[in-house]
Amino acid sequence: MKSHGFVWMSTRAVVALAVPFALAVTACSAQLEDARGAHLRGEYDQAIRIYARALENDSLDAAAWRDYGRALMDVGRYADAVTALQSAPSRMQPEIANTLGEAMRALGRLEEARVAFAAAERGADSLSARLNRAIMQLDAGDKAGAFRTFDQFIDVYNGASRGRLSSNELMAVATAVEHLGETDPELFKDALRAYDEAIAADPNNDEARLRLARLFLGKYNGSDAQQTIGEVLRRNPRQPDALLALGKAKEFEGSSEAAEHVRKALEVNPNLVSAHIFLTRGALIAEDFGLARERAERAVQLNPASLEALTMLATVQFLSGEREAYDQTERRILQLNPRYADLYTTLAELSVQTRQYPRAVELMQKAVALDSTSWRAHGTLGINLLRLGRIEDGRKHIEIAFRGDPYNVWLKNTLDLLDSMNRYVTTERGRFIIVADPREAPVLEPYITELASEAYDALSKRYKTQLDGKVRVELFNSHADFSVRTVGLAGLGALGASFGNLLTMDSPAAREVGQFNWGSTFWHELAHAFHLHLTSHKVPRWLTEGLATYEERRAKAGWGDDLNPGFLAAWKAKKLHPVSKLNNGFVRPEYPQQIGFSYYQASLVAEMIEQEYGFDTILQMLRGYRDGQTNEQVMRSVLEVEPEAFDKKFEAYIEQRFATQLAAVDGGEGKGDGRNSGSLADALGTAADLIREQEYDQAIPLLERAKQQFPEYAGPGGPYRLLAQIYLERGDRQKAAAELEKHTTINETDYEANIQLAELWSQLGNTAGAAAALERAMFIYPLQPQPHARLAELYSQLGDKSKVLRERKAIIGLQPADRAEAYYQLARAHYELGQNAEARRELLRALEAAPNYEKAQSLLLELRGSGR
């Protein structure tokens, strides 16, 4: 173990830390063995009974008293533990005082706990008691004092040259050193080793395992955390702290199972304050402020001195807009610990969960002012400054945090990303700042500038507002980079994110062709910016996602999610949330597809509200949220309906609007051999088989019927695509084109279909149709030169000179092999627009590559002849 230059000792030494008490009176051994066995297996009630009986027979077994106390605490009977331990013979007290102190601390009886820990320093548990006192010092804000005590544990370890440290003593050393890791990150490794030694010394020391698991989680190492927790749960599947730790580990990996494990913990220990705190967090993230308040108040009731519980209560009050109540709770917390920066850090982190990034920055600045060595505060501040587009300020704080905590994966990833973003190109165009990889920027910039302008004008008009300041758009050609930028870790499932005036998203190069539509993604994220702006970032997740998805559908034909059989199947199976609980579909999905379904469902809600109440009603709703109203309050005051009634209204809307499609998903009549089945899936499957057998005359009616049943379906194996295939086989290009046109105006990601359609329309002389198809393709994947060249030709035929220029610029951006031709064409496009200076410049580039290029030479002479 190292500190002050000490060398890690490879052999453990026994340390006589306190005067050992020679009061080892044993209770009935067999009974105690039974009790401990039951305790280890999680049979707490039985263990408690046996302990009680054994101690009646022999009250001078200190270990038995401690174990009895712990068993009671494990099921949340803290008060009973205090009573029981206080009833032990007085000469037992020093030996059991540490356990007594822990029970008192759990009840918030801090002074009494301090006294108990002080008394315990004369007993066998002296090291643990000393640790507990130091932790109480830390919780009271005396960091320097606490750290001085923690420091002594290193000496304890290194000085233990004879005998051995017990498992509990090693665990105490590990915890002390773990705290010291804040000042010297290398000590985390020593803490890890000490925990391992504690476990090796006593494989039944589950508390050591749990503390180790929490250390792993604190460093974002979910897999080692889960492995360690698993070791505890294998022997005792009811261990409440282990179940809580598992819930936290599952939350870390984004699993929907997290809350379930924590609820199981509460079944065993209904007074487990940390569990209530965890569930409060979950309720806040789900924006269920009522449930969050309930949980937070329960936690505070159980332990009125718990800083974490009070912080949760303060957060609920803060996010609910209860200023006075918040101020009171804030004062209470700061009385307990004047340097408790975690209040503001937690508040900020949960504000971020509800998209209140500017507020999070203000809070983090308070945290850092209160405790400049809070690496968590610096890190969170830095990350959120980045979300406001304040890159340099953000980097500064992240670097401070990383110096203090170099094992924080989030910070490291973010700093690495910032380094790689140094080579990104930043372009300002009107209201937008576009940041992209230098290889893509020349191609994307003309498109995104046009789209951004169109989207901004449309949304500004619709939402009757302007955004403050410029909008920064960052496009990442690596999904991992986008993920790190957005949440600090790789693996985010989203395509884009909006933090207000900062939008981050995958660029087309980040994904395989056809995986997403970057144009609609951009529109979606910009819509969020308007919702956040209008509501001062208080819009609930379900509504902003619903509106943003709906705005995509309104923006361009085919954009945005469409009705699909999977959604309706989930609807019929009642696997979708009612509107009043729709937020859960986003923040606590019960199965992976539920998130995607929730987006579409929310968009239907938005659509229904506009249809039935008008869009101004939606604006009113947004104002309601801005003013601090909850979902229920907004529904009552604006829609004039109770939440449950609105749920039913939406159900009726879906049933009526999609009656035909619901029947098609159902199966209709006759399952027979599939050829007579009424189900969409059967029809499409059968049609595909018939096409393979070239039985086109039989396939066509099936596909036509499928279109009638489910006109919105243009997904894999959909009727439009299959019909197009048949008509192409038969040489009927017109019909094939008609089917593909329908397909591509529903399906926003089918790149190949758009390319094929463009070719068909060209052959049929429909230049505008061909151009429209290629234009759609560009919003899926704009990084191939040939479609741009073709589109340029089409726009030239259509006389749209600006678009010709846009395409010629895009080709240059793609660094074509034939530079001379590309620059020549660009020069000509400029020339057609009367931009002779630009034309000249590009011509020189063309002729530089190919000085004898006849066409370019002719244009040069023409330019010269025209006097410029």
Added chain:
Amino acid sequence: MKNVIGNTAASEVTHAAVKPRWCRRFAAAAIGAMMVTASAVSAQQPNLIVVTGVAGEPQYTKRFHQWATGLIDAMKLPATKVHYLAEKPETTARRATGKSTRDEVAAVIRTVAAKSQDPILLVLIGHGSGEGEPRFNLVGPDLTATELNRMLDAIGDRRVAVINAASASGAFLEPLSAPGRIIVTATRSGLERNETIFAQHLVEAFQAGDADKDGRISLLEAFNYARSEVDRWYREQNRLVTEHAMLEDNGDGKGSMEPDGRTDGAIARTFYLAGAAAVTATTDPRLRTLYAEKQALEEKIETLKSMKAGMEEAVYERELEKLLIDLSLKNQEIRKLEGGR
């Protein structure tokens, strides 16, 4: 006759290998001295020997054959100048002229070399291995780099270009390197063992690879096109790039990924795969004068380009424009005299 590094053809003054380090006053003399030899070379159509090796699976058999015939069709050579050795000639619809065995390869090289002094282009399409002795997989014994080098050495001084488009082909670079010989490999070393797509894009170069717009595709142009399109393909597919094509023609055994004519590329620039050579021989004294003036302008342009890095952009553009306008007018005059070609 193997040319020394830096030789250029008269008609290629457009692409003259005026190395930046040469003093300008020597450039014209050097180029002029090489006019006759290089023009003779450039006017010669190469003999094409395409070898498709052991495919292993039907999909590769089909693919290799497509690339081989694509290349043959694109080069538009007389049948007498084309030799196509395939793993299974009977499946090639009579396109193949023999079986791709080591002995057959050797025999064809000898035969072709014996017939004329025309350049030889040898293209290997298939699978290779860079472990131990670098080899190209053939029916029967494989063709090693050492053996191929011996075969090429045996045919004496002539312009030879070898394109090894197989996996792990980079290992052939060093053993085959020789003064005046052009080596192109699909990979940069024998460690890049994955299947390659270089040959596919090499074929496509004939459609879109004429970078200098002189109506001909040089090996350098084809290489640059194929390399750049290979790179694009991997980016579009979101895959790690597992092949990095190389070109070596200055005899130092080290190829270049981006030959610029200074390290590698000078000879490849004048090795033509397709297209008609510009007419430069004439009895018309006016045309002779114009050709010479045109050549001088092209040299000036190349010299100016070589000085670009040290010039202010506006000054460079002004100078360049002036020369380009003069060249354009000169070309107009030439076309008029040539009869409106």
